[in-house]
Amino acid sequence: MKEELIKQIVEKVMENIEGCQENSIEIPVEVSARHIHLSKEHMEFLFDSEDQLKVLKELSQPGQFVYDKRVTLMGPKGVISNVAILGPARRDTQVEISYTDARTLGVNPPIRESGALENTEGLIIAAGVRAINLDQGVIIAKRHIHMTPKEAEALHVKDGQHVKVRIKSQRPVILEEVLVRVSEKYKLSMHIDHDEGNAAAYQTGTVGEIITKLRCSPPL
Structure with missing residues (x-):
């Protein structure tokens, strides 16, 4: 048995x-490198208008592209410069970074699907002499x-x-x-x-x- x-x-x-x-x-x-999706409002504040940004190259997903301008991310502990801006403009500004980036900046973003920005941390986004204090929108993309x-x-x-x-x-x-x-x-x-x-x-x-x-x- x-x-x-x-x-x-x-x-x-x-x-x-x-x-x-x-x-x-x-x-x-x-591999999706760190990048940012800017809202139209934030795009206009940092660069005067969306027209000031030119398409640098197309991405693999249809209709998605990289602009020729870059921004700097500033957190409580560190700074990351030369961050790509992806287009077109979004309804809400969204910053996508890795865990390693998060440690550099001193932030603690959740793992989220794109667009799920509720109860997330923010940081400072700078372009030249202009800067935005983003209230929320920093995630690690799922x-x-x-x-x-x-x-x-x-x-x-x-x-x-x-x-x-x-x-x-x-x-x-x-x-x-x-x-x-x-x-x-x-x-x-x-x-x-x-x-x-x-x-x-x-x-x-x-x-x-x-x-x-x-x-x-x-x-x-």
Whole structure:
């Protein structure tokens, strides 16, 4: 009886191990450096008008780009200069940094999805002789994947879902709680910050795969 029970347990464990599979679709991974999204009001205060900022280069996501101007972030403990401004203008100013940046500045931002700025810290944003004392808006961006509805269907995921992703690099890691964001406007790519990229020994061309759970729950 004991041998039969052991055999059944082993079979259940093997089913769970074999049921954990990687999706065959490779997802381009991009490291999102520290940056800021300015509101139209703050853009006009710092640079007179949005017209004073020119598009430096387009980003991978359609309609997103980097302006040719930069700002300086000033926190209680430190300063970070040469911070990129991403466009177009947003309703609310949002500063996206890494944990390492947060320690440099002396702030304690939460991990949030873009746009979720309630109860976040602020800091000073400077451009030349002009500066804004931002009340709130500093976050560490939640790692996420952009994809179209067709890609979501192929990957068997839906908007707002959280998945595990294996980063296929020289130092492979599995990242959990990766947010899936679905829209016709998106292009397939996963965004992580510099701290996460360094942990995975990120290089240009690195890809990831969603780990699909089929029979991964513990055996009864």
